[in-house]
Amino acid sequence: MIEARNVGFSYGEREVLRGINLEVGEGEFVAILGPNGAGKSTLLRCLAGILKCNGVFVKDRPIGDYPPRELSKVLAYVPQRAEPGFLTVFGTVLLGRRPYMGLTPSERDLNVVEEALRKLSIEKLALKRTNEISGGELQKVSIARALAQEPEILLMDEPTNNLDLKSQLEVMRLARELAKEGKAVLTVMHDVNLALRFAKRFVFMKNGRKIADGGLEVLSEELFKEVYGVKVEIGEIRGVPVVMPI
Amino acid sequence: MPMVMDYKAYLRRKLLIGLVLFLSLLAVSLLSLSSGPYHVSVKEVLAVLFGGGNRDDRLVLLGIRLPRIVAGILVGASMGVAGAVLQGYLRNPLATPFTMGVSHGAMFGASLAIILGAGYSLNSGQVFLNNPYAVVLFAFLGAISATLVILALARLRGLSPEAIVLAGVAMSSLYSALTTLVQYFANELQLSAMVYWSFGNLARATWRENAIMAIAFAFVFVYFLIKRWDLNASTLGDEIAKSVGVNIERERLVGTLLSAFITSVTVAFVGVIGFVGLIAPHSMRLIAGGDYRSLIPLSALAGALLLVSADTIARLIVSPMTLPVGVITSFLGAPTFIYLLVKMEGRR
Numbered sequence: 001m002i003e004a005r006n007v008g009f010s011y012g013e014r015e016v017l018r019g020i021n022l023e024v025g026e027g028e029f030v031a032i033l034g035p036n037g038a039g040k041s042t043l044l045r046c047l048a049g050i051l052k053c054n055g056v057f058v059k060d061r062p063i064g065d066y067p068p069r070e071l072s073k074v075l076a077y078v079p080q081r082a083e084p085g086f087l088t089v090f091g092t093v094l095l096g097r098r099p100y101m102g103l104t105p106s107e108r109d110l111n112v113v114e115e116a117l118r119k120l121s122i123e124k125l126a127l128k129r130t131n132e133i134s135g136g137e138l139q140k141v142s143i144a145r146a147l148a149q150e151p152e153i154l155l156m157d158e159p160t161n162n163l164d165l166k167s168q169l170e171v172m173r174l175a176r177e178l179a180k181e182g183k184a185v186l187t188v189m190h191d192v193n194l195a196l197r198f199a200k201r202f203v204f205m206k207n208g209r210k211i212a213d214g215g216l217e218v219l220s221e222e223l224f225k226e227v228y229g230v231k232v233e234i235g236e237i238r239g240v241p242v243v244m245p246i
Numbered sequence: 247m248p249m250v251m252d253y254k255a256y257l258r259r260k261l262l263i264g265l266v267l268f269l270s271l272l273a274v275s276l277l278s279l280s281s282g283p284y285h286v287s288v289k290e291v292l293a294v295l296f297g298g299g300n301r302d303d304r305l306v307l308l309g310i311r312l313p314r315i316v317a318g319i320l321v322g323a324s325m326g327v328a329g330a331v332l333q334g335y336l337r338n339p340l341a342t343p344f345t346m347g348v349s350h351g352a353m354f355g356a357s358l359a360i361i362l363g364a365g366y367s368l369n370s371g372q373v374f375l376n377n378p379y380a381v382v383l384f385a386f387l388g389a390i391s392a393t394l395v396i397l398a399l400a401r402l403r404g405l406s407p408e409a410i411v412l413a414g415v416a417m418s419s420l421y422s423a424l425t426t427l428v429q430y431f432a433n434e435l436q437l438s439a440m441v442y443w444s445f446g447n448l449a450r451a452t453w454r455e456n457a458i459m460a461i462a463f464a465f466v467f468v469y470f471l472i473k474r475w476d477l478n479a480s481t482l483g484d485e486i487a488k489s490v491g492v493n494i495e496r497e498r499l500v501g502t503l504l505s506a507f508i509t510s511v512t513v514a515f516v517g518v519i520g521f522v523g524l525i526a527p528h529s530m531r532l533i534a535g536g537d538y539r540s541l542i543p544l545s546a547l548a549g550a551l552l553l554v555s556a557d558t559i560a561r562l563i564v565s566p567m568t569l570p571v572g573v574i575t576s577f578l579g580a581p582t583f584i585y586l587l588v589k590m591e592g593r594r
Binding site for chain 1: 249250252253256337472474475478479481482483485486488489490491492493531535536537
């Protein structure tokens with residue numbers, strides 16, 4: 001579905017991504033993990049086509065070959081933070097339909113927006129302006145907008161940021177469900193345990209390189225020592241691995 | 247789908263706001279047509295507008311007052327739209343074409359034309375421009391050039407919206423230095439012509455100028471209406487705009503250029519009239535929200551209403567003398583703007 005072939009990227013002199021290979025297929029839910037400055041967000045932006053990087057392929061076609069409108073029907077990206085403004089929540093999510101509509105939204109466009117608001121349980125906020133709601137609510141609006149794009153690939157940069165415990169679970173469950181429906185879902189995560197609980201595959205990054213990539217079997221105390229420089233103990237609660245720094 | 251119904255009701259409410267603004271604009275225009283040192287009753291005004299009326303009334307209304315009011319509508323609408331669009335593309339609530347150096351550029355252009363011999367003021371204090379088209383052309387070129395320099399930089403160096411605004415501050419400063427330099431070498435008759443030019447004055451526009459402004463405005467207005475979704479996307483940040491398929495860098499360049507263009511056309515003809523581009527869009531954002539589908543037409547209407555009202559006040563307050571309309575807009579505008587700012591901050 002989406003693939004990085006030996007992707008590198010530099011901000012001026014500073015190299016932030018080096019030789020990244022990654023292929024994510026239909027129905028996969030991948031969490032990208034690693035310390036600050038590891039290049040996780042940069043990788044996600046490359047995959048989203050926000051940064052121009054060579055070697056990114058969407059459905060076996062170079063990402064640069066897609067006209068912007070076509071790409072946004074296949075792939076949606078949720079940045080770390082959204083800007084609050086004077087648009088209503090409904091109007092903001094409606095922007096997710098821009099790739100599909102001409103000058104005015106169709107009935108279907110409006111209905112898809114309503115559906116997306118429901119999925120994130122923010123339908124009560126529909127007519128509020130985005131500068132009147134909380135940061136967590138805004139984050140959900142941003143995710144709802146991405147869902148309204150009806151993408152096959154969903155890229156989210158720290159989607160659980162700013163969210164309370166319940167909303168974190170809601171968003172992660174939703175991401176898992178979307179993957180079950182056949183979408184490719186990639187999220188950059190800081191909360192390792194939340195990632196372990198919901199994602200099926202884990203990509204660990206450090207200094208712009210991929211260190212490890214795989215299911216729960218790649219987890220080890222040595223890996224956390226290497227990636228985060230932290231000594232941890234890996235336990236298990238109800239069959240789910242739990243990482244505890246010690 | 248109850249939510250969709252709610253949303254449609256919300257959109258209809260904005261239509262109502264537009265209607266109220268439109269009717270107010272009609273009412274103020276009629277009032278403005280009828281008042282002045284030469285009084286014409288509203289009934290006779292209507293007669294003249296529908297092709298009747300006596301000769302004197304026709305002369306005063308169609309030859310003097312109506313072109314001035316039409317100029318007020320066109321200039322106000324242009325500034326309202328240009329301000330609304332720039333605030334969206336640059337994501338800066340203070341952005342207007344004037345922050346891109348348009349007003350200082352125009353002032354420099356006009357001053358340069360005057361010192362090169364396009365005009366001077368008579369001893370009576372009356373200003374005589376023996377070549378008004380040279381002044382208009384130079385003012386237009388000066389106005390648009392500041393923006394062109396900034397956009398060329400933005401294109402070559404990939405400037406962020408913040409950097410574009412700061413570059414505008416720098417260009418304004420450069421042009422005001424150049425204007426000072428020109429004024430330093432001007433004689434006193436030329437100097438007073440320059441100062442006089444800098445007072446915005448809607449009476450400078452005749453039917454011909456109005457036609458040019460109307461064409462420029464219509465083209466740009468339709469363009470921005472078509473781009474309304476891109477403008478909405480821009481307010482959410484570049485990354486989200488790109489994610490929904492907007493080529494944001496290109497839209498920002500073109501949008502900024504067109505905003506500067508309509509402003510430059512109006513400034514060249516009627517001079518600098520401040521604050522309309524700030525107050526019209528911001529008041530509409532507070533009343534009707536930030537959706538550019540409605541914000542563009544509402545800002546145009548609000549700008550037109552504001553400027554025609556201000557100009558009517560300028561004509562009547564010390565009648566038969568006429569104050570420069572820019573003085574009125576700034577007088578009313580500055581406190582209104584501070585009030586709006588306080589109100590907006592309170593909403594955060």
